[in-house]
Each structure stands twice: as C-alpha cells, then as structure tokens.
Amino acid sequence: MASTRVNHRVGRILAMAGKEVLHIRRDIRTLYLALAMPVVMLVLFGFGISFDVDHLELAVVDQDRTDLSRELVRQVTASQEFVVVQDGTSPDEAVGALRKGTAMSVLLIKKGFAEDVKRGGAQVQLLVDGADGNSATQALAKAQALVEMAGRKLGGPVRVAAPPLEARVRTLFNPDARSAMFLVPGLAAYLLAIVAVLITALTVAREWERGSMEQLFATPVGRLEIVVGKLLPYLGIGLLQVLLVLTVGAWVFDVPVRGSLVALSLGSVLFLVGMLGQGLLISVVTRNQVVATQVATMTSVLPSMLLSGFIFPIENLPTPLKLISTLIPARYYVATLRGVLLRGNGLDVLWPQLVALALFAALMLVVATRRFQRRLD
C-alpha cells in the first residue's frame, strides 16, 4: 500500500521530469548554449585576463635587518598571497627583477624601521608591477591591509608609502595559467547560479504565465513533485556544467583536484539546490518571465559574479558589500571549490562553508514551498 503510493509519487515526478526534458529538447539550442558557455568563458577568461592576486611574487629589500623587520615580512607572506622570490637584494636588483618579470612587487624596508615602529610611526615602501591595472590595485590593497595588520601585531602603526606604480610592458598572455586556478571555482559558481536560478525562474514562471500551472494544480501532482520533477533535469545540466568546467580546467589549465571529492560533490549539490530553490521562490512570487529574469539577475547572477570572490577578492570589498556577501551562497561555494581544488582541503576544513550552503538551501526550499501553494489565490 505504502509502496504503491511511493510508486505513484515517483511516477508523477518522472512524468514532470520527462516533460521538462521534452521542452529542453524542443529548444535544444539553449542546452548547447548552456554547455558551451562554460567552456568558452573559461578559455576566454583563463587566457585573457589575470585576476590573480594570490601568490604574488615579492622581492624583499630589507635594509633594517632586525627581528621586527623580519617579522613584518613573515606576517605579510604568511597567507601565501605574497611569496618571497628574492630576499636580501639591493633596491636596484629588486627593481630589475620587477622589470624582468621575475617579481611582481617589491617591499622596501628602510634602515631604522624597528626604531620607527617603537616610536609609533613606521613606513615601508611598496612597488607594484602596474602592467595589469586590476592586479596592481588589488595587490596594493592587499599589501596595505597585510602591512597594517602586521604593524598592529608588532606594536606600532606601519603605513605603506604611496607607492609609485612601476609600469612595464608585458603581454597579457598568461603562460602558467595562474588565473585559471582561481577562475575555475568562481566560474563554476557563476555558471551554476545562472543556470539554476535563471532557468528555473524562467521555466516555472512560464508555466504561470501560460496558465499551465493552473492545469497542473488541478491534477493530483503534488507541489513537491512539481518542484522536484521540474528541477531534476536542470540539476543534471548544472552538474554536467560543473564537470565540464573541472575537466577543461584540468586539461587546459592544469587546475588540480587535490582535496576531498565528497566535499566537492556535497558542496555542488547543496549550492545547486539552494539556487534552484531561489529560482523557484522568484518565479512563485513574480509569476512572470520578464520580472523573474530581472529579479534573478539582481539577486543571484550579479552577486554570484561580483560578491562571491570570483572577480573581486572579498577582502577588498568595502565593508557594507562584505556584509552583504555573507548572504551570497556563491561565496561559500567558491570557497569550497578553492579549498578542494587548490588547497587540497577536506570536510574537516570546509564544513563551515557546507553548513552555510545547507542553511541557505533549506531556507530557500522552506520559504519557496510555503509560498508555492497549489492554489491560485
């Protein structure tokens, strides 16, 4: 008895999913686009633009040579955002390294630094390769933050002198694919956000608009069955996209998958469910394709690009945006992917991100199914 009820439930979900697959097949170009877009974007972004502000090669010119100055260098490089490629060089050598491209930035600590710190006001100088304006400003902001933080730990404020940006010509070709490393996680989150939220919002809103939702509500198909059946094919497409991005990342840009596959899959599914839930909520509230598209773009696609750490590092965001970013699930997904792909992390490290994703998914599903009554009023 109970099992036939489950059978009926599964049967209705499959009926919904099958119908959705037919809709997708009738509009096959959208599917091709959904699958080609990640590859094209990854290749374009990966070869074209450098967003990298991590692992910046730093040449250190330490003329002070005290415990304090060495501690400053240690603090600045502790987070791996800057790595020391040259140490103990002269200022001329350091600038030479900058010109040759072996270093991306130079940290100059003048003699008397330690005493200045104790007196309560020290200054260091930073030279940054300005060939890539975006990276340069980000590196600068990051170095400033790091130096100031280090200064507080050392016991006196340390300022970064307004650094003259050293410009030099460099091709934008990115031979060692450093960007792709950071691009793959961000891009994956961004693409999933588009597919999940936008397409869900659109296809569900379309059923409202055409009146087919009314017809569906008159059948015994439950609202959870409508939701699950309708979203299953898009969950499949979303996961396929993740795989594509990871594969292209690995083949073309040598982006490794070092960490836990469990964390990776769990994170992807949780993130997708949250995004699908958000898309559903949008369509339930708007019941209109045009409005749904706008709302989805504003609340999900744009934030997933701008506030997730994909394009702008979260640390560099102004405080209000930083606060808003804590509400953006893409932020936690990007962090999960970066942890798994680049740092080799597992569940032990990434669980807070996964919990955040799970909370968001649960919230969206609860609110959406509450709002999604099988009634017209």
Place this chain on the structure above:
Amino acid sequence: MTPAIEVQHLTRRFGSFTAVDDVSFEVGTGEIFGYLGANGAGKSTTIRMLCGLLKPTGGGARVAGFDVDKEPERVKAGIGYMSQKFSLYLDLSVRANLEFFASAYGAYGRELETRIGEMVERMQLGAVQDEVTGALPGGLQQRVALASAVLHRPRIVFLDEPTAGVDPIQRRSFWELIRYLASRGTTVFVTTHYMDEAENCARIGIMVDGKLVALDTPAGLKRTHAPGRVLEVRGPRLAPALDSLRGMAGVLDVSRFGSGATVRVDPERLPAEALADWLRARGVDPLELEDSAPTLDDVFLALTARAQRGDD
C-alpha cells in the same frame, strides 16, 4: 443517490469585489450542466473553487463527495478540468501531451498505452498524434485538450469555455463527444458564451454579476423568462419604429439582429396583427413578420436587462 456537485452559498471575494455571490445549486450524476454568463460574470471563478483551486471566502461545495475547501486533493483526483486559458503544452506533440497528463494522473505502462489508444480513436486524433500541438487548428487543439482532461476517466469533468473560437462544424462534433461522455455516466459541467450550444445541456444556470439569477432546463427557462410569442420582423425604416416600440403595452422585449429584429410580445395584450398594423403605420412597409420560437438568447437578454434595471 447523492448529487455529483453540491454547491451551497458559495461566495468568493477579491478584496472588496464579489466575483461569486452566494451561489447554490446541485448537479446530478451524468448530467450535462451548462453555466452561462457574460464576461466577468464569475463562471471561471466558480469552476476554480469547485476544482479545489481557489478557496471560497464563504459557503462551500462538495464535488464527487468531497469538500472542495477541506479535501481539495481528493476532489482533484476525481475530476477532469479543462481550463479556459491553457490546456496543453503547445511545444510538445499531441502524443506527448496525452502521455504527460495520463501519467500525471498515475497511469503508466500498458494501462497508459491502452487509455491513450482508446482516447486517440474516440477523439479521432490518430492522424495528428505526432504533430506539434501548437501547429494544429483551434478545433483540433480543443479536442486534444478534452482528451487529456478525461484520459483518467474522471466521474466529473469541468470544461471552461471549451469551444471558444472554434468554428461551428467543429463545435458540433465537440458536443457529440460531450454527449458521449455523459452517456457513459460522466457528469459534465460546461461554461459557454454560445447560446445555441447551451440547448444541449440538461439544465442551465445563468450568472449575472456573480449571482446565479436562473436555473432550469432550457425549456423551463424559456417558459419563465421569455414567455409570450416571438416575432421576427424585417422592413424599411425599422430602427426609429423599434425605438418607440420599446415600452409599449404588451411588448416584452425588443432585440435587433442584422437587418431585422425580434420582438417578444404578450399575445393577450398585443396580437401579432395589431403589432403589424402599428409598424406599417410607422412606415415599415413592406413588412415581413414571421413567427419564431423563443431562444436562450431571449432568456439571456431578458435576465441581463432585468439585472441592469435593478442596478439603475
């Protein structure tokens, strides 16, 4: 035997506007029940409440033995519904639509195949089953929609303007299908704007501004609401004559059509010959005067006119 549909004081408000106002009626099993009314009279709103899609704000209804407010899911399992706006996925084939709706109601495997096979034959859809639904003419689409609404053999089927925009020949064959369903014991609740179609119904309810103002068999409605004799008149200079005819003693109703008009009279007070003389005297000469039977149009006009007078 309990009626298939029992409606008691059913009311639905949208804000301060009352779309369905204290409506009560019953529909017997196997009956074809027609629901007539002008645009915005509250027909679709009534149907939506009876299908468990819209919550009544007052009163209640039982459909197939279940309370539409408290047990909407059980109601849904026992009925078929063809909505006014949408009935089919136009980008899918006829067959895909039928398969989807059959499985949405829980049919699968061989059961699904036989039901669809039967329905395709019954509705004569064999030749078009692989066509994209949106490419079919309106009449055929409506037939596919009816097929999808009754595939699961519901005991009651609600059809909301199923023949809107369909040509007369297709409409006639559509009504043959409706009669066939009723002959097998299915209760049919149907709304329409076409009065000629309504003659096919066993009983008719007429809605005006949310209120059920009349409910009877077609013949009964004509007797009560369009009594007297209906005369069709044609001739020159008819329009000014008709204007002064309205309000004359013994004239119950005047309505124009094309080049002529129908005049409903109380034969006791105004015999046909007297009317003819009166019209000729106003210059309607040569006059053609023909006896005709009252139609549901006359009923409908009389009822809506009465409601309007009541409003004034």
